[in-house]
Structures are given as structure tokens and as C-alpha cells.
Amino acid sequence: MPLKIIKKSTKSQARVGKLRIAHGVIDTPFFMPIATKATVKGIGSAEVADALGSQIILSNTYHLLLEPGMDILKKTGGLHDFMNWPRAILTDSGGFQVYSLGNLRKISEQGVKFKNPKNGMSYELTPENVIQYQSIIGSDIVMVLDECTEYPCSKKRARESMEMSLRWAKRCKDAYEALKKKNTVLGRRARLQLLFGIVQGSIYQDLRVECARRLVEMGFDGYALGGVSVGETAHHSYEVLDWTFDNLPYDKPRYVLGMGTPQDIIEGVKRGVDMFDCVIPTREGRHGKLFAWQGGRKVSETFQRFPKPYAFYKTINITNAKFKKDFKPINVNSKLPELREYSKAYLHHLFKINEPLGQRLASLNNLEFYLGLMEEIRVAITKDKI
Amino acid sequence: MPLKIIKKSTKSQARVGKLRIAHGVIDTPFFMPIATKATVKGIGSAEVADALGSQIILSNTYHLLLEPGMDILKKTGGLHDFMNWPRAILTDSGGFQVYSLGNLRKISEQGVKFKNPKNGMSYELTPENVIQYQSIIGSDIVMVLDECTEYPCSKKRARESMEMSLRWAKRCKDAYEALKKKNTVLGRRARLQLLFGIVQGSIYQDLRVECARRLVEMGFDGYALGGVSVGETAHHSYEVLDWTFDNLPYDKPRYVLGMGTPQDIIEGVKRGVDMFDCVIPTREGRHGKLFAWQGGRKVSETFQRFPKPYAFYKTINITNAKFKKDFKPINVNSKLPELREYSKAYLHHLFKINEPLGQRLASLNNLEFYLGLMEEIRVAITKDKI
Numbered sequence: 173m174p175l176k177i178i179k180k181s182t183k184s185q186a187r188v189g190k191l192r193i194a195h196g197v198i199d200t201p202f203f204m205p206i207a208t209k210a211t212v213k214g215i216g217s218a219e220v221a222d223a224l225g226s227q228i229i230l231s232n233t234y235h236l237l238l239e240p241g242m243d244i245l246k247k248t249g250g251l252h253d254f255m256n257w258p259r260a261i262l263t264d265s266g267g268f269q270v271y272s273l274g275n276l277r278k279i280s281e282q283g284v285k286f287k288n289p290k291n292g293m294s295y296e297l298t299p300e301n302v303i304q305y306q307s308i309i310g311s312d313i314v315m316v317l318d319e320c321t322e323y324p325c326s327k328k329r330a331r332e333s334m335e336m337s338l339r340w341a342k343r344c345k346d347a348y349e350a351l352k353k354k355n356t357v358l359g360r361r362a363r364l365q366l367l368f369g370i371v372q373g374s375i376y377q378d379l380r381v382e383c384a385r386r387l388v389e390m391g392f393d394g395y396a397l398g399g400v401s402v403g404e405t406a407h408h409s410y411e412v413l414d415w416t417f418d419n420l421p422y423d424k425p426r427y428v429l430g431m432g433t434p435q436d437i438i439e440g441v442k443r444g445v446d447m448f449d450c451v452i453p454t455r456e457g458r459h460g461k462l463f464a465w466q467g468g469r470k471v472s473e474t475f476q477r478f479p480k481p482y483a484f485y486k487t488i489n490i491t492n493a494k495f496k497k498d499f500k501p502i503n504v505n506s507k508l509p510e511l512r513e514y515s516k517a518y519l520h521h522l523f524k525i526n527e528p529l530g531q532r533l534a535s536l537n538n539l540e541f542y543l544g545l546m547e548e549i550r551v552a553i554t555k556d557k558i
Numbered sequence: 559m560p561l562k563i564i565k566k567s568t569k570s571q572a573r574v575g576k577l578r579i580a581h582g583v584i585d586t587p588f589f590m591p592i593a594t595k596a597t598v599k600g601i602g603s604a605e606v607a608d609a610l611g612s613q614i615i616l617s618n619t620y621h622l623l624l625e626p627g628m629d630i631l632k633k634t635g636g637l638h639d640f641m642n643w644p645r646a647i648l649t650d651s652g653g654f655q656v657y658s659l660g661n662l663r664k665i666s667e668q669g670v671k672f673k674n675p676k677n678g679m680s681y682e683l684t685p686e687n688v689i690q691y692q693s694i695i696g697s698d699i700v701m702v703l704d705e706c707t708e709y710p711c712s713k714k715r716a717r718e719s720m721e722m723s724l725r726w727a728k729r730c731k732d733a734y735e736a737l738k739k740k741n742t743v744l745g746r747r748a749r750l751q752l753l754f755g756i757v758q759g760s761i762y763q764d765l766r767v768e769c770a771r772r773l774v775e776m777g778f779d780g781y782a783l784g785g786v787s788v789g790e791t792a793h794h795s796y797e798v799l800d801w802t803f804d805n806l807p808y809d810k811p812r813y814v815l816g817m818g819t820p821q822d823i824i825e826g827v828k829r830g831v832d833m834f835d836c837v838i839p840t841r842e843g844r845h846g847k848l849f850a851w852q853g854g855r856k857v858s859e860t861f862q863r864f865p866k867p868y869a870f871y872k873t874i875n876i877t878n879a880k881f882k883k884d885f886k887p888i889n890v891n892s893k894l895p896e897l898r899e900y901s902k903a904y905l906h907h908l909f910k911i912n913e914p915l916g917q918r919l920a921s922l923n924n925l926e927f928y929l930g931l932m933e934e935i936r937v938a939i940t941k942d943k944i
Contacts, residue, residue: 211915214918244903255904256896513604521595521640528600529601
């Protein structure tokens with residue numbers, strides 16, 4: 173079994189484990205910095221690995237198909253080599269990105285045809301080729317192709333979409349099993365990869381339950397939740413987690429796609445999530461929003477607060493005029509020298525003159541906060557505090 | 559004497575020396591990376607100091623006056639502290655920047671009044687306040703306020719402008735001497751600073767000669783050449799250097815403002831220049847132009863080539879399609895791990911998707927090339943090869 177659960181909380185569904193994948197063993201629950209287009213925006217791979225200490229990043233089949241393209245990744249032996257990233261990679265299949273293309277995409281039983289919004293070139297994602305593509309990419313963890321429904325979404329539409337996603341999941345699984353049997357580079361690679369199914373069903377409990385059960389029948393290495401954090405309330409998202417996880421095997425890794433405020437992460441962990449990704453730390457960092465611990469780096473005392481707001485962290489907007497003369501360090505407790513040595517006033521200045529170094533420092537600050545949050549959460553679970 | 563000349567070439571006017579200033583001793587001739595707005599674009603101060611090994615950077619009074627403003631720099635104790643830069647800083651007074659503001663500025667005998675192009679706020683630079691400002695900034699090397707003439711420029715206009723620049727130079731010198739006598743933070747700081755005069759006179763030999771002689775009579779710690787590389791041919795620029803340096807004291811540092819193709823640097827060094835700055839490595843890097851050694855890192859064999867093109871270096875445009883599949887390192891011989899480990903194909907990809915990491919890597923590559931060029935030049939002079 174790739175996931176070894178080391179400690180299950182007695183207070184909640186939270187668990188700490190070790191996930192064994194092609195590029196090492198990763199402590200769960202974990203957070204994946206986003207490198208959709210083969211780069212964590214503004215930050216080098218060595219910094220993500222060494223300075224930030226991230227064990228895994230997330231990339232995206234759809235984006236990599238457009239740039240640099242599969243021929244480039246094939247030639248260079250995969251994404252690890254291309255972006256010089258030594259650790260694990262999870263790739264989404266791109267279903268969500270294609271879904272957001274609107275008129276440029278056409279979904280049929282066969283798969284999704286779409287045009288590159290930049291140059292009009294035509295592409296297709298099918299359950300079969302996303303398996304092939306993710307093997308070329310060399311992802312450690314591979315996602316099936318799914319359709320992500322909009323929110324709100326009628327039950328009829330949610331059911332039809334879910335049924336197609338299930339048929340696609342089966343075709344992905346078949347393609348994956350066929351590839352694993354091949355004595356080729358991609359075949360050998362596939363044998364080291366994990367394939368995750370994705371549970372859909374919008375906010376309808378019976379659909380979520382049915383979808384989870386039918387995916388479990390097919391048998392995947394792990395299970396992801398799709399179609400959450402697409403506009404519904406946090407309360408709704410957390411309910412979907414409860415419904416679904418009751419119907420997933422205890423010992424398989426669980427991943428919620430794209431859900432990731434600090435509150436979401438804690439509420440997810442309490443419900444049994446092992447894996448998170450989210451654009452928030454990097455995207456909001458680029459807009460000058462910085463995450464910081466409130467009253468020191470500890471979260472355990474405040475774990476049981478939802479729906480009350482969490483008090484263990486705060487966000488500041490560094491572009492605010494009050495930071496113009498704040499000569500205190502960006503984060504006096506940071507592991508990263510630049511975050512200890514540069515002042516908030518300097519970061520304010522960099523944002524004011526629109527210098528990319530500012531976005532870089534803010535992204536580093538936020539990723540450090542997120543990765544630190546996951547460390548604290550793992551300790552808290554181990555101590556039975558969550 | 560702040561400049562100690564260690565070796566004078568027998569082949570040319572080139573010389574190797576040690577310049578002693580407030581933040582250490584710097585080997586001459588040297589090149590200053592540009593940090594006009596208190597940041598070397600996209601690159602942290604610690605990287606410029608430690609990874610690139612630069613001993614000095616250039617910043618700009620005009621830009622710092624607008625952002626972050628003198629009150630901020632005063633509060634934090636100067637630019638070194640503000641941008642966390644441990645080594646030397648030279649600041650230009652901002653005459654050149656104000657000159658390029660066109661209708662937004664008004665030059666009179668008193669000084670230059672101008673409006674901030676961003677918000678319309680009014681400012682003034684005078685010979686007296688640029689001395690004050692550069693002391694607040696804490697520059698190691700301070701420039702007088704001058705007027706930079708456009709090119710081409712009539713002799714009458716060049717003469718009038720030069721006369722005013724000379725009057726301004728005298729007022730700067732007087733303000734500097736007065737400040738040095740004060741028992742204040744700025745006074746103590748001024749006593750550690752060097753003040754440079756700036757030779758103007760467009761492309762007119764008699765004006766350049768006269769301007770140099772009259773500045774030398776006033777007595778500055780070093781001499782800069784302004785109004786070169788403003789549109790005239792390289793041949794013209796080099797002539798101006800010859801005329802001027804014949805009339806400057808041998809043992810004072812010589813600086814040419816803003817002139818800096820690799821050819822310019824070598825031709826300047828041959829004529830006795832000790833100090834260079836130029837936006838080329840960072841600005842062209844941000845547009846995807848990369849400097850590289852041709853046939854290994856050595857320049858001495860090709861020093862005598864002008865006006866034939868120099869063959870010791872080349873530039874490549876990384877956005878060119880031929881780099882799409884070039885998986886060789888950006889620079890296999892780089893001291894910087896990221897330039898050895900990332901491929902040209904990856905850098906091409908980053909530029910194609912407009913990721914700031916690309917601009918950052920290209921700037922690092924070019925600054926390393928420029929700083930390496932200066933090292934090679936110093937060695938070549940020591941060996942009497944230039």
C-alpha cells in the first residue's frame with residue numbers, strides 16, 4: 173500500500189501518514205505549491221525544494237500540453253528534468269482548465285476538443301491520451317480525466333456529468349493498466365505511478381456517495397474530490413467532504429482539488445484529507461497579500477473553532493500605506509534569510525514600484541507559511557490535538 | 559589617496575587598482591549593476607553580493623527621491639539598510655533622468671524643477687540638495703548635479719550648458735565641504751564619501767578639455783564623463799575619452815556614465831577608465847538577450863581589434879525557436895547552480911509563457927558575464943596583455 177497511516181486522531185478523522193511514491197516518501201497531510209506551467213511563479217525549483225522544503229509540487233497536463241508541448245517533454249525525459257525538480261509531481265489531467273475555456277471547448281463522449289486561446293490551435297484531451305501525457309510528463313501521481321460541473325448545477329445535469337466522468341474514469345483506468353503492461357519507457361514509468369479517481373456529483377449527497385462507491389469498485393490508488401471550492405459556501409464544501417470520505421477506503425490517500433484557505437485546510441484535515449493544493453499563497457502573494465502567524469507558530473489550540481473564525485493567522489496587505497515606514501522584518505522567524513533581512517517597508521516599496529522581486533518575496537513568505545502550517549498540523553495530529 | 563594604482567599597462571592607458579571607499583576596497587576597473595530604484599530588478603541583494611560577487615552597485619538620487627522618498631531613507635539610516643545591501647553604492651545625482659523628462663522639467667540657474675510623471679507632484683534638484691540627498695542615501699560615491707546635453711547639440715548650446723554644469727559643480731563642491739564640517743550624522747557620513755565631478759562638453763574637443771581642466775582646478779575625488787553614449791557613434795565616444803583623460807590627474811578614479819557594451823568596456827579600459835555602469839545586462843536580459851563567452855572565458859587575445867568586431871563573446875536571443883529543443887545548460891561553466899542546471903529549452907519556455915523567473919535567470923546570466931569580463935580584464939592588464 174502506498175499510504176501508511178501512522179497516527180489516527182481520536183478527536184476527528186485527521187490522520188498522519190507516509191505516502192510512498194516514485195520520487196520518495198512524503199509526510200501526509202501535505203500541501204502542494206502550484207507549478208501549473210512548469211514553474212512555481214518567480215521561484216526556482218531548487219528554492220522550492222531546499223529553501224522551502226516542499227516534497228511535492230502540482231502541475232497540469234492541459235497547460236503543459238500547450239507549452240512546452242509533449243514533444244519537448246518527451247525529448248527531455250519528462251517534467252522533472254525539464255524544470256530541474258528533484259522531488260514528486262502530481263498532475264491534474266486538465267479537465268478543470270478545459271471546463272473554464274467556455275466557447276473554445278467542446279465536450280463529447282469521446283473527450284474534450286478545445287482550441288488554444290492564444291493561437292487557435294486545436295487539441296483534444298481523451299481519457300486515453302491524458303494517461304499517455306501524464307506518463308510522458310512523468311508525474312508521480314496521475315489524475316483521471318473528469319468533467320467539473322459549474323455551481324450552481326441542476327441535479328439532472330450533475331447526474332449526467334457524473335455518469336460521463338465515471339465512464340471516463342473507467343477508460344483512464346483501462347488505458348493505465350494497458351500501459352503498465354508495456355515493456356517501454358512509458359510502461360515502466362506507469363508502473364511507478366499512482367492513478368487517482370475523482371469524485372464528482374456537485375452538492376448532491378446521493379450523487380457524491382454513489383460516485384465514490386462506483387470509483388472504489390473500479391479500484392484506484394487514491395481518490396480526489398473535484399467540483400468543490402467552485403463557488404459554493406465553505407459549509408457546503410465541508411459537507412461534501414463528510415459524505416464522500418465515509419464511502420472511501422480508510423487506507424487510500426484522499427485529495428481535495430484546489431481547496432485551500434488555511435481554514436479549508438484545517439477543516440479538510442479534520443475530515444480526513446491527506447493532500448491539498450491551492451493557488452492562494454502564490455496568487456495572493458503576487459497581489460501583495462501576506463500570510464503570517466498570529467501569536468507564534470502554533471495552531472493546535474484553535475483547531476475546533478469552525479464556524480468561528482480562526483485566530484492563529486492573519487493576512488496583511490503590504491501595499492497598505494501603514495507599511496511605508498514599518499522597518500520590521502517581513503518575518504523575523506523565517507527560515508529564509510531574505511524574509512528575515514528585508515523589511516516590510518522595503519517590500520512595500522517593491523510593490524509600489526511594481527518590481528518582480530516583491531512578488532517573489534511575498535510568494536516565498538506565503539509558501540513558507542503554508543508548508544509550516546502543514547508541519548504544525550502533522551505535529552498536532554500526532555499529539556491528538558486535532 | 560582613495561585610488562591606488564597597482565599596475566599600468568605598457569600597451570595602453572589601462573590600469574588595475576584598488577579603490578578604497580566607505581564600504582571596502584574595490585578592484586578597478588569594475589562594473590556596477592544597476593539598482594536605480596533600490597533593487598537590481600528581480601534579484602535579491604544577497605545574490606548580487608554573494609552569488610554574483612559584485613562589490614558595488616549603482617543607484618539614482620532622482621528615482622530614490624520619488625520612491626521611497628528621502629524621509630523613508632532617513633528613517634531607516636540610508637539605502638544600505640533599506641535594501642539590505644552590504645557593500646558599496648554609487649549614486650548618480652539624477653541630472654540625466656531629469657533631462658529625459660522633457661516638458662515635465664524646467665531647468666534654471668538655481669537647479670531643476672520637475673514633476674513626478676506618475677502623480678504630478680513637484681520636486682526640485684539643486685546642487686546643494688543633491689549633496690544632502692546623497693548623504694541621506696549614504697552613497698559611497700556621490701555625483702555632482704549636471705546638465706546632460708542632447709545629441710546632436712550645437713557648440714553654442716554645449717558651451718552654455720557646460721558653463722552652467724561647471725557652476726553647479728562648484729556649488730556641489732562647496733555644499734559638500736560645508737557638510738563635511740558639520741558634527742552630524744550626515745556630516746560624519748560625508749567625510750567618508752567621495753565626490754566626483756562630471757565632464758560635459760558634447761563632442762567638442764576644446765570644450766571637453768576645458769571642462770576637464772576647470773573641474774580639476776576645483777579638485778574632486780574622481781572624475782566622471784557624462785553625455786557619452788547618448789546617440790553619437792562609438793568612434794565619437796572613444797575620441798571624447800581620449801581628449802578628456804589626457805587632462806585628468808593620473809591617480810584619480812575615472813568613470814564613464816552609462817557606457818557599457820562589452821566593446822565599450824574594453825575600449826574604455828584601454829583609454830584608462832576605472833568604472834562602468836550600464837543597463838544592458840539587466841535590460842537586455844529581461845528581453846531575452848543573453849551574453850555568452852565565445853571559445854571560453856578569455857578576452858586578452860582579442861583586445862586590439864577595434865574597429866573590427868570583437869569575437870570573444872556572443873549574444874543569443876533565447877526566444878528564438880531554435881532554443882525550443884536545446885537541452886544544454888544556460889551556461890555550463892556558471893558559478894550559479896541555476897544557470898548550470900536549467901536548460902536553454904527551459905529558459906525559452908519561461909520567456910514564451912512570460913514568467914518572471916525567465917527574466918531573472920537571464921539577468922543573472924548577463925551580470926555574471928559582465929562581472930566575469932571585468933575579472934578577465936583585470937587579469938589581462940596585470941599580464942600586460944591589454
